[in-house]
Amino acid sequence: MVGILIVAHSERLARGVKEFAEQATHGQVPIVAVGGAVDGSLGISTEAIRDGLRRVAGNDGVLVLVDFTSAALSVEAVLEDEPAMRVVISNAPLVEGAYFAAVEASVGATLEETAAAALRGRDLVKVPSDRPVRYQ
Amino acid sequence: MEERVVRIRHPFGLHARPAADFYRKTREFRSRITVRNMSRRSSVELPVSLLNLLQLGAAQGHQVLIRAEGDDEREAVAALAALLDQLTAEE
Incomplete structure (x- = not known):
């Protein structure tokens, strides 16, 4: 099964996204959350990313979801030293992407299918157009 | 072709978790499955x-x-309607 790595600048944010995606899939998909700098402040730790990738990586590859660009750059830097890993870093929004990806992975999708599902998170309309808009 | 209408009873509607469970179930069938919200004009x-x-x-x-x-439209609609009803039941 495809594994999912959540990388955010806040540990609590990453853990919350993981919790949400796990509940939607009843814990069937391997998901690891990485967030915050080494000292616990907001930031990114490449060591934590490396460790997270190794923990979640199986035979079917890893989809990485990030909150901001610098998180993606840090994952890319780590991957330079891990040429054997099959990893896709997603451009999807973090919450929607993790949710769509986890559900797709849970039905046995490939890494490519899981990555495509995550990107569909960009199309999610949260307020239906026929709902009245209220201005204060 | 087989169809059924299910009334959503849960106060939160068809939210993220039941939607995921419902979608996962649809993947078990070979039939072409479609959905529509009869209660929204735009749907x-x-x-x-x-x-x-x-x-x-x-x-x-x-x-x-x-x-x-x-070829499995009857089983699909029966199973999916029952699941949707159960997933969106009142708490």
């Missing part, structure tokens, strides 16, 4: 996908149409 019949399920905007009291076409 059209769409192929079932996780995104489309969330885009139904199915709130409490809304009527959701499940339609299937294929």
Whole structure:
């Protein structure tokens, strides 16, 4: 099964996204959350990313979801030293992407299918157009 | 072709978790499955996908149409209607 790595600048944010995606899939998909700098402040730790990738990586590859660009750059830097890993870093929004990806992975999708599902998170309309808009 | 309408009873409507469970179930059938929210004027019949399920905007009291076409359409609609009813039951 495809594994999912959540990388955010806040540990609590990453853990919350993981919790949400796990509940939607009843814990069937391997998901690891990485967030915050080494000292616990907001930031990114490449060591934590490396460790997270190794923990979640199986035979079917890893989809990485990030909150901001610098998180993606840090994952890319780590991957330079891990040429054997099959990893896709997603451009999807973090919450929607993790949710769509986890559900797709849970039905046995490939890494490519899981990555495509995550990107569909960009199309999610949260307020239906026929709902009245209220201005204060 | 087989179809059934299910009324959403849960106060939160068809939210993220039941939508995921429903979508996962649809993947067990070979029939072409579509959904439509009969209670929203803007809703059209769409192929079932996780995104489309969330885009139904199915709130409490809304009527959701499940339609299937294929060699297992009867089993699909029976199972999916029962599951949707159960997933969106009142707490």
